[in-house]
Amino acid sequence: MSKYVVKKTPGDTSWFLHDRFGMFIHWGLYSMPARHEWCKSRDVSARNNYDKYFKYFDPDMYDPKQWARDAKNAGMKYAVFTTKHHEGFCMFDSKYTDYKCTNTPAGRDLLREFVDAFRAEGLRIGFYYSLIDWHHPDFVIDQIHPLRDEPNVKELNEKRDMRRYAQYMRDQVTELLTNYGKIDVLFLDLSYRYQEGKPYPYNLGKMKDDWEAEKLIETVRSLQPDILINNRTQVLQDIWTPEQFQPTQWVKHKETGELVPWESCQTFSGSWGYYRDENTWKSPQMMIEMLINMVSLGGNLIMNVGPNSRGCFDDRARAALQVYADWMKYNSRSIYGCTMADPELLAACPDGCRMTQSQDGKRLYLHFMVYPFRRIPLPGLKGKVDYAQFLHDGSELIFKEDVSVTIMEGTTWETYDAVLELPVQKPNVLVPVVELILK
Ligand code: GLC
Numbered sequence: 001m002s003k004y005v006v007k008k009t010p011g012d013t014s015w016f017l018h019d020r021f022g023m024f025i026h027w028g029l030y031s032m033p034a035r036h037e038w039c040k041s042r043d044v045s046a047r048n049n050y051d052k053y054f055k056y057f058d059p060d061m062y063d064p065k066q067w068a069r070d071a072k073n074a075g076m077k078y079a080v081f082t083t084k085h086h087e088g089f090c091m092f093d094s095k096y097t098d099y100k101c102t103n104t105p106a107g108r109d110l111l112r113e114f115v116d117a118f119r120a121e122g123l124r125i126g127f128y129y130s131l132i133d134w135h136h137p138d139f140v141i142d143q144i145h146p147l148r149d150e151p152n153v154k155e156l157n158e159k160r161d162m163r164r165y166a167q168y169m170r171d172q173v174t175e176l177l178t179n180y181g182k183i184d185v186l187f188l189d190l191s192y193r194y195q196e197g198k199p200y201p202y203n204l205g206k207m208k209d210d211w212e213a214e215k216l217i218e219t220v221r222s223l224q225p226d227i228l229i230n231n232r233t234q235v236l237q238d239i240w241t242p243e244q245f246q247p248t249q250w251v252k253h254k255e256t257g258e259l260v261p262w263e264s265c266q267t268f269s270g271s272w273g274y275y276r277d278e279n280t281w282k283s284p285q286m287m288i289e290m291l292i293n294m295v296s297l298g299g300n301l302i303m304n305v306g307p308n309s310r311g312c313f314d315d316r317a318r319a320a321l322q323v324y325a326d327w328m329k330y331n332s333r334s335i336y337g338c339t340m341a342d343p344e345l346l347a348a349c350p351d352g353c354r355m356t357q358s359q360d361g362k363r364l365y366l367h368f369m370v371y372p373f374r375r376i377p378l379p380g381l382k383g384k385v386d387y388a389q390f391l392h393d394g395s396e397l398i399f400k401e402d403v404s405v406t407i408m409e410g411t412t413w414e415t416y417d418a419v420l421e422l423p424v425q426k427p428n429v430l431v432p433v434v435e436l437i438l439k
Contacts, residue, residue, distance in 0.1 A: 002359050003342045004250070004298060007258040011238040012226040015124065015184070016261060018337050018359070019077035020295050021328075022126070024265055024304035025067070025114070026082050026272040029053040029089045031309040037273030040087045040134055040146050047146045054089070058105035062311025064117035070313060072121045074321040075328030075335070080126030080187050080302060081114050083176055085273075088135025092180075096171050099135050115180045126185030127176050131169065131211050131233065138165040142204035143195060153201055166212035170219045177223040185239070186220055190232040208234035228261075239263050246290070250298040250340060263300035266290060268320045274306035281316055284323040285369075288430045289354075291324070291335065292367045296354040298340040323430070330392040331433045334365035348378040348418075365391070366434040371426040375403075375419045382417040384438055391433040397421060399436070 006017065030037040030046075032053040039046035071079055084090045090100035092111035101110045115125055133139045134146050140160045141147045150156060177183055194205040208214070213233035220229060229237035240251045240262040251262035268287070270280040282290070287303070294301040303324075305317045313321070328335070334356050340346075341355035345364055349355045352370025357363065364385075378385075378399075388397040398421040405413045426432065 001361050002339050002357065003361075004259055004340060006298070007253055007256075007260045009228075009238040009261060010221065010225075011228040013228060013238060013261045016078075016228055016239070016263075016300065017339070019124070020300050020335050020338070021076050021291060021324075022078040022080060022263070022300065022302040023071040023074070023076040023123075024080050024128070024272070024302045025307065026085065026128075026274075026304055027110075027307045028082060028085045028091060028273065029057055029087055030085065030273040031307060032057060034274050034276040034308065036271045036275050036278070037085055037087070037306075039273075041144050050087070054099070054104055056105065057101070057309065059110070059307075059309060059311030062106075062110065062113070062307075064114045065120070067114075067305075067307070067313060068117040068121040068123060070318065070321050071118065071123060074324035075332050076123065076303075076324075077336075078124035078126055078184060078302075079114075079118050080128050080185055081111060082128040082130070083111055084133070084172070085128070085130045086132040086134055088130075088133040088139075090172070092176065094172050094175055096168055096175070097136075111176075111180065119181070124184040125180070125182070126187060126228075127180075127183055128187040128189060129169075129173060129176065130189050131191070131206065132189070133165065136165055136168060138162065138168070140165075140204065140206075140210075141201050142206060143198070143202045144192070145201070148201055157201065162210050163212070166210075166216070169211070170216055173216065173220060174223065177220060177227070183224055183227055185228045185230075186224075187230050187241075188216075188233050189230075191234045230263075241265060246293055247297055247299065259298060261300075262298070263302055264290075264294050265302045265304065267304045267306075268317060269306075272304050272306055274308045274314070276308075281320070284320075285430055287320060287323055288327050289369055292354050292356070292369075292431060295335050295338055295356050296340060296367070327430055330429070331431075333363075333391060333435065334367065334433050338365065344380065345384075348380045350376045350378070362438055364436040364438055366420075366436065368426075368432045368434070371432060372422060374424055375421050377416040378418045378420055379416070380418070381436070385418070385436050386439045387437040388420055389435050389437075390427060391435050392427055392429045397434060 033046040093102045093109040192205045213235045230239045230241045291301045338356040341357040354367045356365045382401045388399040403419045404415045
């Protein structure tokens with residue numbers, strides 16, 4: 001068994017620590033301006049056109065069954081869908097607001113179709129629900145709100161009551177966790193600090209008391225006790241969520257130092273929502289390495305797709321998903337049910353390589369981000385390896401012990417207690433994986 005003890009949390013993390021790889025889907029009215037999901041806050045022309053986006057939102061090509069097939073094919077085991085993002089628009093038929101997809105030309109509960117399609121493909125279901133709401137009349141205007149620069153902002157805020165808004169959130173989360181069956185993940189987003197000394201309302205943030213976070217989580221647990229909740233309300237729950245960067249160690253609990261369940265969320269490009277003209281798309285190599293890096297440190301990866309306003313994954317997103325599909329088809333055994341390699345095995349990890357190990361401890365995986373020449377020393381693995389093979393084609397690799405590297409006149413250059421012989425030519429795999437079956 002893996003030697004790492006992961007902190008026990010309120011939800012059921014057993015499936016999460018096995019499945020490792022998910023799909024994030026950011027979809028809302030912001031797919032129409034197609035220039036970032038924060039455009040309502042950051043882009044005056046988008047802000048002024050938001051009523052038009054509501055008036056014309058009509059994803060006539062929406063095919064969640066195809067999305068689910070694409071996700072499954074990519075090797076993703078769960079999917080988290082934005083039920084409501086910061087814009088406040090609801091992608092589900094809520095009885096607490098008119099600002100919802102059923103009142104647009106879409107005319108139907110888009111979330112319902114997502115849940116049905118992804119569940120039918122065997123993926124677990126997650127809901128993203130924004131704590132932030134730039135449409136709700138009780139959400140106090142603050143440092144990031146679209147109305148922050150209105151001359152009468154103080155007067156506007158006098159009529160706003162965050163307690164009513166916190167109740168609205170509890171009511172909507174109750175709808176989400178009652179009307180759509182078993183939900184496996186709730187991704188709440190996000191708290192942000194007050195900024196003392198800044199001019200009003202730029203000094204206003206929103207923290208756990210603004211959300212009435214304890215009451216919100218109590219509501220969630222009363223409806224779906226095993227659900228996994230992230231920590232962005234500031235009340236620690238089940239999932240730590242480093243975002244848009246590559247952790248270099250297993251994420252720990254700040255106070256206790258315990259290893260915690262964690263998931264890095266990343267975008268294919270520089271935006272969560274569909275952004276037509278944003279072109280910082282990650283390379284295939286980078287995307288595969290991201291997944292391996294997270295699992296090699298005991299974490300999960302959730303990769304985001306931003307569908308366009310027609311309801312499609314665009315060709316760039318589909319090409320990116322195919323990169324995962326091609327690699328996971330042969331190599332998923334080094335991801336699912338795997339975690340960080342035991343400390344004493346990590347010492348053998350060659351340069352340019354990442355290790356993962358099956359949770360049962362029986363199989364060790366070497367992922368060659370940099371493909372080495374001919375043979376690699378595996379110090380400390382003498383007497384521990386029963387068999388070695390490439391994962392992509394199941395071909396045997398020769399594992400040797402007590403090897404001396406000599407040349408014609410018999411000069412011994414180096415001796416190794418354990419080495420693995422590799423073909424000189426790198427296999428036609430983005431990141432080749434070697435499976436070592438341990439004794
Ligand atoms: C950040 C972004 C938000 C996105 C979230 C995903 O909070 O601001 O738009 O939904 O990350 O984790």
